[in-house]
Amino acid sequence: MRAAIIVKGYPRLSETFVAQELLELQRHGLEFTIYSLRQPTSQEIHPIHREITADIEYLPEYLYKDLTRLIKGWWKVRKLNTYKEAMSFWIKDLARDFSFNRVRRIGQAIVLSAEISSNVDLLYAHFLHTPASVARYTSMLLDIPWSCSAHAIDVWTTPEWEIRDKVEHCKWIITCTKTNQKYLNKFTDDPEKIKMAYHGIDLKRFPANKKNYFKSNIGTRLLSVGRVVEKKGFEDLLLALSRLPKNLNWTFEHIGGGKSLNRLKKLAVAYDISKKIIWRGTCSQNEVLSSYIDADIFILASKIAKNGDRDGLPNVLIEAQSQGIPCISTRISAIPELIQDGNNGLLVEPGDVDGLCANLERLIDSQSERKRMGISGQELVFQEFSHENCILPLIELFNLQK
CATH class of the missing domain: 3.40.50.2000 (Glycogen Phosphorylase B;)
Structure with a gap:
């Protein structure tokens, strides 16, 4: 299987768990390319990031700064049989969420659809908010299934109408807590669609420490x-x-x-x-x-x-x-x-x-x-x-x- 991994930003120090997950998928044989919606905000990276060998592509973070790329992508994508249906769906979303962010999501999806490898089997988004929207629109344009990882802010701040649509149309969603799983299950009649797996940590990087609990003269x-x-x-x-x-x-x-x-x-x-x-x-x-x-x-x-x-x-x-x-x-x-x-x-x-x-x-x-x-x-x-x-x-x- 070959996947396109869609993330909001990469690499990020605050999202080590994402990098750890990608590294494990790589170790288990998944071939993938990382598509980031934003450029990194820091030069600092974790050692885990250096072990991930996948290619990284950055989609236009600000559409007006990369109009040539956007227009070139649109010129290619507009010829797809799925284009009118996908755009009609996006216009309905825009009516419920009239924002520059919603416009950026379809622009990034158009560029991704035009540039993505033809042998991708699955789109996989981290997380349920913006990256999942880009994955959803791309899925409609290319007729490729998509899935999603749901975590925290994306679960609790995404509007319910949007969660319901994404849960209905994705292949599966995996989330990192039982609390999230219980909440997301409200939006589907299929109990098998929402999976749960804790992130966990790499215990090789955090070996057991024999702590001295009885220190003297130390605050x-x-x-x-x-x-x-x-x-x-x-x-x-x-x-x-x-x-x-x-x-x-x-x-x-x-x-x-x-x-x-x-x-x-x-x-x-x-x-x-x-x-x-x-x-x-x-x-x-x-x-x-x-x-x-x-x-x-x-x-x-x-x-x-x-x-x-x-x-x-x-x-x-x-x-x-x-x-x-x-x-x-x-x-x-x-x-x-x-x-x-x-x-x-x-x-x-x-x-x-x-x-x-x-x-x-x-x-x-x-x-x-x-x-x-x-x-x-x-x-x-x-x-x-x-x-x-x-x-x-x-x-x-x-x-x-x-």
Whole structure:
């Protein structure tokens, strides 16, 4: 089988799980080309990206900047027997979503349809929003089946009318949590259409760490990893840190970028905790792993953003638990599918700053609790969240050899 993989941007540091999936598909014999809707925004890449040997093609990110390519593609595609039906379908979508983004989607689909290899058997999109739309229009133009991976923001911010159409017309959808699967099943009568497979992590890259839970004369090291966006709840976390008893000895390290990072730093100053915080910015996977090894407690205060966006099952929680770190997070989406409150971590309701503060104080005060929950979480990850096992449902969907 040969596939065209359609992604929003490539490569991306924040989407290591996508690269890991592509690498596993490559290892199992899938031939594919990556088509990216956007140029990379950073020169930084993970080691995984270097192992992926597939060709990468970039579709026009801004149509007006590449009119020659667009017109050339349209001149070729307009002759297809499927052209009028596909354009009629797109016009109906445009009536429900009158936006430049909707215009860009059909433009990118036209270019892709004109330039794609003639021996492609399947279009596969990451994720359910923009990339799936490009795949859907391309599928209609070329009469090639398409499938999709659904994750987080794409599941919870795509309009229901659009989800219903995509679920109806795709070959299958695979999603990374039971919570997502339950939600997407509302849009189909076919229970076999929506598949579930956790992303998991490559345990060769995150080997088990024998953590020392009983350190003397060293303050408790707190860690969080994630882009500074609303759904990560970093403002809640800083407020919780500011409410900790003054006699507790702790430092907090944050890894991740984002347009709101400077505002978060100013908030730390306002809360008078900036001297206790280390801002690392964007880091490589090896640097992140080193921070996991050093950390005593991992925190992710996930919440639902005003536009409905939310985390699915953040890989950073799985990575942290693989290193024996007890995790504090929230009861949102699929996080409770990983963290069992009081067993391998602690959970609070989204936005519960006092609850976050209480759980932080509890684990800072108790090394034995950190050890019990850290070991329990590590055991769970190695039993159930190995990427080699989690990828198997997708391998079956592509009809590849295991």
